[in-house]
Amino acid sequence: MKTTNYSKIAEKYDKNQYRVKEISIDYDLKEYMDNNRKTEYHVLDLSCGTGLYLEKQSNYFEGQHNIKWNGLDLSDQMLSKANEKVENVELVRADVVDMPYESETFDFISNNYAFHHYTDKGTALNEISRVLKEGGIYKLHNIAILDMPKWWLYHYFPSAFYEDLKRYWNKEVIFNELIARGYEVDLKIVYKMENIKVMDYIVYAENRDISVLNLISEEDYKKGLERMRFDIKTNPEKTIVNDFAEMFCIAKKE
Ligand SMILES: C[S@@+](CC[C@H](N)C(=O)[O-])C[C@H]1O[C@@H](n2cnc3c(N)ncnc32)[C@H](O)[C@@H]1O
Numbered sequence: 437m438k439t440t441n442y443s444k445i446a447e448k449y450d451k452n453q454y455r456v457k458e459i460s461i462d463y464d465l466k467e468y469m470d471n472n473r474k475t476e477y478h479v480l481d482l483s484c485g486t487g488l489y490l491e492k493q494s495n496y497f498e499g500q501h502n503i504k505w506n507g508l509d510l511s512d513q514m515l516s517k518a519n520e521k522v523e524n525v526e527l528v529r530a531d532v533v534d535m536p537y538e539s540e541t542f543d544f545i546s547n548n549y550a551f552h553h554y555t556d557k558g559t560a561l562n563e564i565s566r567v568l569k570e571g572g573i574y575k576l577h578n579i580a581i582l583d584m585p586k587w588w589l590y591h592y593f594p595s596a597f598y599e600d601l602k603r604y605w606n607k608e609v610i611f612n613e614l615i616a617r618g619y620e621v622d623l624k625i626v627y628k629m630e631n632i633k634v635m636d637y638i639v640y641a642e643n644r645d646i647s648v649l650n651l652i653s654e655e656d657y658k659k660g661l662e663r664m665r666f667d668i669k670t671n672p673e674k675t676i677v678n679d680f681a682e683m684f685c686i687a688k689k690e
Contacts, residue, residue: 437555437599437602437603438599438602438603438651439553439555440553440647440650440651441650442485442510442511442513442514443511443512443513444650445514445644445645445647445650446486446511446513446514446516446517447513448643448644448645449485449486449514449517449645450486450488450517451643451645452640452643452645452646454640455488455645456488459488459489459492460492461492461493461496462489462492462493462546462575464573464575464686465479465493465497465544465546465573465575466497468543468544468573469501472543472571474543475502476502476503476504477501477502477503477504477543477544478503478504478506478541478542478543478544478569479493479503479504479505479506479542479543479544479545479546480506480507480508480537480541480542480544480545480546480567481493481505481506481507481508481545481546481547481548482508482532482545482546482547482550482564483508483509483510483532483547483548483549483550483553484507484508484509484514484515484518484527485509485511485514485517485518485548485549485550486514486517486518486521487507487517487518487519487520487521487522487525487527488521489546489548490505490507490518490521490522490525491521491522493505494522494524494525504526505522505524505525505526506525506526506527506528506537506542507522507525507526507527507528508527508528508529508530508532508535509527509529509530510529510530510531510532511529512529515527515529532554532560532563532564533554533556533559533560533563534563535563535566535567537567538567539566539567540566540567540568540569540570541567541568541569542567542568542569542572543569543572543573544572544573544575545564545567545568545572545573545574545575546575546577547564547574547575547576547577548577548578549577549578549579550578551576551578551605551610552578552600552603552604552605553603553647557605557613558613561613561614561617562617565617565618565689568689569689570689570690571688571689571690572688572689573686573687573688573689574614574619574686574687574689575684575685575686575687576610576683576684576685576687577682577683577684577685578604578682578683579680579681579682579683580607580625580681580682580683581597581600581601581604581681582604582606582607583607583625583627583679583681584627584679584680584681585597585679586629586677586678586679587678587679587680588632588634588637588676588678589640589641589646589648589649591676591678592641592660592661592663592664593641593648593649593652593656593657593660594656595652595653595656596648596649596651596652596656599648599651599652600648603648607623607625607683607685610623610683610685611623611685614685614687618689618690619687619688619689619690620687620688620690621685621686621687621688622685622686622687623683623684623685623686624683624684624685625681625682625683625684626681626682626684627679627680627681628679628680628681629677629678629679629680630677630678630680631675631676631677631678632675632676632678633673633674633675634664634667634668634674634675634676635668635672635673635674637664638661638664638665638668641660641661641664642661644657
């Protein structure tokens with residue numbers, strides 16, 4: 437599989453308004469703390485990127501619980517964006533397969549839109565298990581590409597689907613790999629189908645912060661953009677059917 441160079445994306449990542457708007461309060465974290473009363477919690481946002489999750493949660497939970505916030509990411513450029521947003525968060529640059537933490541450090545590990553980037557997913561899961569406390573939660577959230585073949589991005593950039601097939605584990609593999617490591621797993625897919633206006637989506641294609649748009653060839657990227665522009669020029673109101681599927685997987689370490 438190809439890997440994404442986030443030093444090139446960091447500057448434009450938060451310009452994608454979808455990312456900023458879709459970040460919501462983590463009620464799974466809240467539920468975990470409500471059900472497991474402790475004087476202190478250690479939370480890691482794994483592959484924290486520009487800190488969108490950490491900013492939202494650390495503001496929301498401030499004063500409610502004693503939480504030590506941590507963020508880890510492979511990219512210095514993404515981390516420097518995170519550093520501008522959050523205070524009182526321990527940010528580290530490291531690879532998921534070799535995290536600089538003691539074993540059994542964290543109560544809760546969130547992992548948003550990043551698992552497909554890991555080239556050695558088995559070792560990543562072993563390392564996550566190592567740093568997670570017994571009874572702790574690993575929350576894996578990502579798009580579920582096999583449940584969204586009509587995603588607007590695959591419609592206009594079809595080679596992106598083939599690149600993604602090389603990067604994403606399907607839900608059965610994720611479920612089985614977590615079970616094999618002794619987790620109790622609750623995995624759900626939230627799916628929606630809707631008609632979208634192409635005009636509203638070209639901004640995301642042009643911003644090119646979605647990793648797979650940097651993995652396809654320049655020729656395929658240009659072709660896709662031209663097709664979008666042509667469709668909009670021909671009919672500014674043009675709509676297409678769009679699939680979107682998100683996987684939420686809550687894995688409790690037994
Ligand atoms: C799509 S971004 C997601 C960022 C953030 N979680 C969010 O939801 O906005 C993927 C992130 O994974 C990080 N990443 C990729 N490979 C990694 C690895 N091997 N170890 C740690 N982080 C990695 C990238 O640097 C990037 O910041």
